[in-house]
Amino acid sequence: MDLERIREGMTSFFAPRQDPNHAFPPASAAVFFNARMELNRDATVLLVSLLRPDRYLDAMGATGVRGLRIANECGVPVTINDRNSDAVDLIEQNAEGLGELVQVTQADINVLLSGRRFDAVDIDPFGTPAYFVDAAARSASRYLFVTATDTAPLCGAHLKAGMRRYFARPLNTDYHSEVGLRILLGFVAREVVKYDRGVEPLFCFAREHFVRLHLRLNNGAEAADRTLARIGFVHQCPACPARVEEHGLIARTHTCPECASLLQPIGPLWLGPVSDRLLLASMQEQLKKMELGKKAQLQRLMQTCESELDMASFYDYHRLAKRWRVSPPDIAALIARLQEKGFAASRTHHAGTGLKTDAPVGVLQEALTRG
Ligand SMILES: C[S@@+](CC[C@H](N)C(=O)[O-])C[C@H]1O[C@@H](n2cnc3c(N)ncnc32)[C@H](O)[C@@H]1O
Structure with missing residues (x-):
């Protein structure tokens, strides 16, 4: 393998030189490496430096970069696994100094996850994690981290694939990125609760072409029941921007509160918070002390996530402005107008033009058109 030395955070390692003319250069070499996932890895390194698990499993190591960084930058003992022998040779070489x-x-x-327990399990596949979540849910003692890069099935662009992988019905909406995050989280939650355990989202986000979950696992039937109570549906109106949330495992029939059309159910998906705000505040403090390549982007992401409302969908207010033939105001001004009217409103990390609010569509239209 033709290798090149790479540095991420405080860690140096070797990765195979990639073919820049390949349709997807990270997959062009014998061992996978995607430099564009640095923020995803930075987020985990930051979080693990606070959680300090007893042992962290990088279950799908490739170059081993994730596990190497956790060991080197957090001082946490790690196991790095891959089924590919080229990857394992490279991980061993990369781990020499540690x-x-x-x-x-x-x-x-x-096989590994079925035979051994780890305090933290990290599944980072290329594509869907659906095939591995059950075993990970059994193996992980306290923390479960999951990446998905199959955003098209998750978000509703490949509807049937999404239903096969996640036993849920997505819908391609303006808030498709949030649907993807919450369908994945709902799926993982359902895989965990059958073992009488619950999930508590610590820091979950969607970005570019991936979804990343960082979850704490809590033991006991009560924790599992609390998790189950967070599952439900978003019902979207096909004719207007209105949508309704409903908790439960069965989607009932709903008509639109604005225009009486029959609403389309999306889910089952996760309806609860996707991050722990107190933890996000501690992570922002901790970030100040750390050397991370994507420090500024991660700081902005965490700030937005901290202020983001917990509701399960958002409006693209530029699209609403187009629909209602008005020029869109600044998002901060729109949020202030809605808050002045007594409603909750926030940005969302999913989109710069994304707006979350509990205001009815009529109030939102008034705030957009008349201020
Ligand atoms: C997307 S790469 C991992 C990237 C890596 N975590 C990083 O941050 O750069 C996925 C890796 O999982 C490995 N893999 C795929 N299926 C596997 C399986 N069933 N068991 C173990 N490893 C697997 C592949 O060989 C590949 O190296």
Whole structure:
């Protein structure tokens, strides 16, 4: 393998030189590496530096960058696994300076996870994590971290694939990125609760072409029931911007409160908070002390997530402005107008033109058109 040295955060490692003319350069070499996932890795390094699990499993290591960074930058013992022997050789080479902190294994992840428990389990596949979540839910003692890069099935662009992977019905809406995040979170929650355990989202977000979940797992039937109570549906009107949330495992029939059309159910999906605000505040403090390549972007992301309302969908207010033939105001001004009218309103990390509010559509139209 033709290798090049890369530095991410405080960690140096080797990755295969990629073919820049390949349709997807990260997959052009014998071992996968995607430099564009640095923020995703930075977020986990930051979080793990606070959580300090007893042992962290990087279940799908490739170059091993994730696990290497956790060992090197957080001082946490890690196991780095991959089933591919080229990857395992490279991980061993990359781990040389880290001594006892890094253990390297070569196994199919479902086999490894079925035979051993780890305090934190991280699943980072290329595509869907759906095939691995059940085994990860059994193996992880306290923390479960999951990436999905199959955003088209998650968000409703590939409807049938989404239904097959996640036992849920997405819908391609203006807020498709949020639907993807919440369908994945709902799916993971359902995989966990069958073992009488619950999930508590710590820091979950969607960005570019991936969704990233950081979850705490809590033991006991009560924790599982609290998790189940967060599952439900968003019912979207096909004719106007209105939508309604409904908790529960069965989607009932709803008509639009604005125009009486039959609403389309999206889900089951997660309706609860997707991050822990107190933890986000501590992470922002911790970030000040750390050297991370995507520090500024991560800081902005966490700030937005901290202020984001917990509701499960948002409006693209530029699209609403077009629909109602008005020029869109500044988002901060629009949020202030809605708050002055007594409604909650916030930005969302999903889109710069995304607006969350509990105001009815009529009030939103008034705030957009008349101020
Ligand atoms: C997207 S890459 C991981 C990227 C890496 N975590 C990073 O941050 O750069 C996915 C890796 O999972 C490995 N893999 C795929 N299926 C696997 C399985 N069933 N068991 C173990 N490893 C698997 C692949 O060989 C590949 O190296």
